[in-house]
Structures are given as structure tokens and as C-alpha cells.
Amino acid sequence: MDTDAQLSERDRSPHPEGGEEQRSRSSRIPGRSGLAGLPRRAWRWLTGGGPLRRAGVLLACCLALVMLVSAYVVQPFVIPSASMENTLRPGDRVLVNKLAYRFGDGPRRGDVIVFDGLGSFVQEEPAENAVTKAVRKVASSVGLMQPAPTDYVKRVVGVGGDRVVCDHRGRLSVNGRVITEDYLFPGDTASRVPFTVVVPEGRLFVLGDHRSASRDSRDHLGEPGGGMVPVDRVIGRAEWIGWPLGRWTALDRPDAFDDVPEPRGHGGGARGAP
Known part of the structure; x- marks a missing residue:
């Protein structure tokens, strides 16, 4: 067998040296x-x-x-009812600061907040068509539609540890200090039904400014969650009325709660006022 001849034939290649092997x-x-x-x-x-x-x-x-800003920074929120009159009126667009409580203190007494009421005001999420839900989410992010049916806007009256009382004379007190609520709807009192509650830690007791037209923490005292809103369910703080232009204004925290003493540890629970 001619081995050298076979090797010579095998070394012949139709491709130039460095061709196929050298290409990327x-x-x-x-x-x-x-x-x-x-x-x-x-x-x-x-x-x-x-x-x-x-x-x-x-x-x-x-x-x-816009949706990115609305999801993480500021979101327009359409006021759906009269429960916060005269501070907020139906159809007002408020700008909700979603960063208000991310890097500092939590909600304070007097703040107007927007929160998810699932588990406190609503026990089960309402059924909603997937397409309708998607359209509403996009439209509500720019203030063109009302938000989710489980979203609410109310004023913080009590924070964790506070003892909130409304007596038979319609006077509201927090930790023993009577609150002068100048923001109430004209003719309203703090509550027509007396109550005494102690707010659990990590939760909020919230009321509408138009007390006679508001379903708020008072109406859910006997339900699971006791009408107390978990702090981690707060979407943000309402800081400005952005629309209509004639109502453009900042929603400042009232000074009514400035002199409220810190809670001193009360027994838990909620009941009618004595």
C-alpha cells in the first residue's frame, strides 16, 4: 500500500488555507x-x-x-363620591404622592390618603372583566376614569396606639385631646353614633370629612379588620387638587392634631362610647 500517496491526496483541499476555520x-x-x-x-x-x-x-x-410615573411617583385620582366634601368634591382630580411614605415617617393624623380597602373596607375583591380591568387601569392612571372599586380616599384620624373617641355630644377626641375639625362639611358633627376605638399598631383609623355621607372606619368596626386600614395598604398621600383649574390648591395637613399627645398604651378593642 502506498501510504505516502494516500497522505498526499488527503492533504489536498479545495479551500484556501485559513478559510472556513478562520472565519468568525x-x-x-x-x-x-x-x-x-x-x-x-x-x-x-x-x-x-x-x-x-x-x-x-x-x-x-x-x-x-405617564404610566411609569403614575405607577411609582404621582397618580391622578378621580374623587368618586361626596364623602370628603367640602375638602374634595365629586369629579375632582387629586394628585397622589406615592413616595410620601416610602422613605420616611408613615401617615400622620390629618393626612388625606388614598388606600386599598381590601381586607378592611371590602372583604372580597369585586369581580371584574379582564379587559375592563385593563382599560380602567390605563385610563385611571391618567385621571380619565375612576380608580379600582376597592380604592378609597379618607382622612387619617388615628394612628397605631391612638384612642379615638366620639362622645354623645358629637365631639371627637384623640388620646384625650378634643379635636376641632374645621374641615368638616357644614352642619356635620364628628359622628352621630358615639364610639370608642383603640387603633392597633400598624393600622389607621380613617374618616370622611362629610361624616353624614361617608362610609368609613366607623361602619366596619364589627367586621374582620375592624375598619382599621393597614399602613401597607396606603397607596399615597393626596397633596394637590389638580382639576378643575378653578379648584387648584394644595391639601395641607390641618393643625387640629398638632397638640395630640402620644398614645400611652390602651387596651385594645372597639366599642360604643360610654
Whole structure:
């Protein structure tokens, strides 16, 4: 057998030296070079085309930015009822600061807050069509629709450890200090039904400013959760009325609670006032 001849034949190659083996791996994998150019082609598609395409892209980017800000920073909130009159009226758009309690103290007495009432005001989440829920979520993020049916806006009256009392004369007191509620709807008292509650730690006792037209913590005292809102269910603090323009104003914390002493440890529970 002519071994040298066989080796000579085997060494002959139709490809030049350094050909196939020296080329990049991506050039040998079908479709890899196409993927590499995908971002460039996508950018050309986004920035090219007619004015309608450019307007659509701009609108989509603006909507994405608005939803991002609404989800994490500030969200418009449509006031759905008269429970907070005259501070807030039905149809008002308030701007809710979602960062208000993220990096500092929690809600304070007198704050107007927006919260998820599931588990405190509502025991079961209302059934809602998935498409309707998605549309509402997008529209409510820009203040075009009312928020989720479990979202509420109320004023914080008691924080964890506070003893909140309304006597038979319709006077509200917190930790023994009588509160002068100048923000109440004209003609309203603190409550027509007397009560005494001690707010558990990590929860809030909230009331509407239009007490005779508000369903609030008073109405859920005998239910699971006792009408006390968990602090971690707070969506944010309402800080401005943004619409209508004639009602543009800041929602400052009233000074009615400035002199309330700190809680001294009361027995828990809720009951009618003596």
C-alpha cells in the first residue's frame, strides 16, 4: 500500500488555507448575522416612515412614561363620591404622592390618603372583566376614569396606639385631646353614633370629612379588620387638587392634631362610647 500517496491526496483541499476555520463563528451560524442587525432595523423602522407612524411612536412613548410615573411617583385620582366634601368634591382630580411614605415617617393624623380597602373596607375583591380591568387601569392612571372599586380616599384620624373617641355630644377626641375639625362639611358633627376605638399598631383609623355621607372606619368596626386600614395598604398621600383649574390648591395637613399627645398604651378593642 502506498501510504505516502494516500497522505498526499488527503492533504489536498479545495479551500484556501485559513478559510472556513478562520472565519468568525457568527458567519457560520445561519440567522446570527440577521439578529445582530435587528436593533438597527428596529430603530430605522421607529424613526422612519410617515408622520402617522412617528406620531404613533411618540404617543406610545409618552403613554409609557405617564404610566411609569403614575405607577411609582404621582397618580391622578378621580374623587368618586361626596364623602370628603367640602375638602374634595365629586369629579375632582387629586394628585397622589406615592413616595410620601416610602422613605420616611408613615401617615400622620390629618393626612388625606388614598388606600386599598381590601381586607378592611371590602372583604372580597369585586369581580371584574379582564379587559375592563385593563382599560380602567390605563385610563385611571391618567385621571380619565375612576380608580379600582376597592380604592378609597379618607382622612387619617388615628394612628397605631391612638384612642379615638366620639362622645354623645358629637365631639371627637384623640388620646384625650378634643379635636376641632374645621374641615368638616357644614352642619356635620364628628359622628352621630358615639364610639370608642383603640387603633392597633400598624393600622389607621380613617374618616370622611362629610361624616353624614361617608362610609368609613366607623361602619366596619364589627367586621374582620375592624375598619382599621393597614399602613401597607396606603397607596399615597393626596397633596394637590389638580382639576378643575378653578379648584387648584394644595391639601395641607390641618393643625387640629398638632397638640395630640402620644398614645400611652390602651387596651385594645372597639366599642360604643360610654
